Amino acid sequence: MRLCMIGTGYVGLVSGVCFSDLGNDVVCVDKDINKINLLNKGKIPIYEPGLAEIALKNIKNKRLTFSKDLKNSVKNSDIIFICVGTPTKKNGSSADLSQIYNVAKEISTSINKFKIIITKSTVPVTTGDEIEKILSKKNNKKRFAVVSNPEFLREGEAIRDFTYPDRIVIGSNDKKSNRIMKTLYTPLISKGSQYVHTSRRAAELIKYASNAFLATKITFINEIANLCEKTGINVEDISIGMGLDKRIGGRFLRAGPAYGGSCFPKDTKAITSTADKFKTNLSVIKSVIKSNENRSNLLLNRIYEILKKKVKNKKITFLGVTFKANTDDMRDSSSLKMIPALSKRGAIIRYFDPSGYKKEFKNIKNVSYESSIKKSTEGSDLVIIHTEWNDFKSINFKNLTKSKKFIVYDMRNIYSPIKFKTHGLKYFSVGR
Ligand SMILES: NC(=O)c1ccc[n+]([C@@H]2O[C@H](COP(=O)([O-])OP(=O)(O)OC[C@H]3O[C@@H](n4cnc5c(N)ncnc54)[C@H](O)[C@@H]3O)[C@@H](O)[C@H]2O)c1
Secondary structure (H helix, E strand, C coil): EEEEEEEHHHHHHHHHHHHHHCCCEEECCCCCHHHHHHCCCCCCCCCCCCCHHHHHHHHHHEEEEEEEEHHHHHCCCCEECCCCCCCCCCCCCCCCCCCHHHHHHHHHHCCCCCCCEECCCCCCHHHHHHHHHHHHHHCCHHHEEEEEEECCCCCCHHHHHHHHHCCCEEEEHHHHHHHHHHCCCHHHHHHEEEEEEEEHHHHHHHHHHHHHHHHHHHHHHHHHHHHHHHHHCCCCHHHHHHHCCCCCCCCCCCCCCCCCCCCHHHHHHHHHHHHHHHCCHHHHHHHHHHHEEEEEEEEHHHHHCCCCCCCCCCCEEEEECCCCCCCCCCCCHHHHHHHHHHHHCCCEEEEECCCCCCCCHCCCEEEEEECCCCHHHCCCCEEEECCCCCHHHHHHHHHHHCCCEEEECCCCCCCCHHHHHHHHCEEEECCC
């Protein structure tokens, strides 16, 4: 099939590359000319394990191309995936759909034969209806179908998640587009993925409800961790004891910093805003948002306690600053709250992240990037393990603390506290 991905970010690029690997002809379009130029030179603009190899293979096979020409790319394709951003509106909590509707307007002038227009972006209930209205202004309704196919991939695991999804959700209000979508996904269905066909609105809501539920699970265990800290209980025992119950499940039950990233914070806000619009109240999710927003302050207070309230001129190291491991994505990472707050109190901060330097800290006083764990921890007073990269899972603390001992605050509970007793290092973690 001939596919066009509009928006070549984490979702559009990964899906485009993987669809081409399944044998389709794919053109990935973006208005960001730098991105397209890089891709045309065979360079991948994001950090996603395994993506470059599959992309290069399919560029070579001529099944994968990149373009900034949206109109012609749409004309030459049968299936169009909209994969642009849906960030939170400035000064609000609903999703800003301007990128989606701009793309819909551009597509509406390029429908030269029957096309399926799909939202892979996360969009609020009734967005598909609006897209249909925009396209109908310039086209007969028989010439297109608007479908919702939300994406569930996780950054850092995106190739595996795309190739072996638990489920493929297709929301369409007509039989023809459902048949075509099922054919497109047949290679994944035949490997065991469930194909779920619903109404378009239901598919839109499935995505938000899923993300809100996962965010709730994380926030729930984070609050339980607070209680564990006060009562001398190890939260890991609680996670195991709860998670073995099949009705609950062990995933997303690991205590740590506030959830962040490009999805959970904006999607939890957007679903509550949709509910408000339809005059119903998602009070559970509203509490989750509030609790998560407080989480970074709570962990900051813990840092102040660990440093006995003497933060000025203290050398603090952050190991990992992205919102989770195996991605370069900084969107809504809790480090964006914690590092500026510590800098304001006079701390001297160095960070090392396997995905490299971050422009987000460029203008923050006394914050610098170091190129290794060793360089970033030399002479430190406190080392914070903020992200669970594999690089941080077997650090030789004995070697690093030869000349000066530092305190470790392990926000991901990577290490066993016993290990630190034998090194004579002060060690703090979450909910233990
Ligand atoms: N990142 C994730 O892990 C993830 C997972 C599931 C779903 N989603 C959803 O997918 C959508 C995209 O997320 P992302 O992280 O890939 O975003 P992104 O910001 O990485 O990429 C979006 C791309 O769209 C491009 N774009 C915007 N307007 C355009 C236009 N008119 N023409 C061509 N290109 C245009 C931008 O230049 C950008 O490159 C969002 O709705 C998000 O919520 C993201």
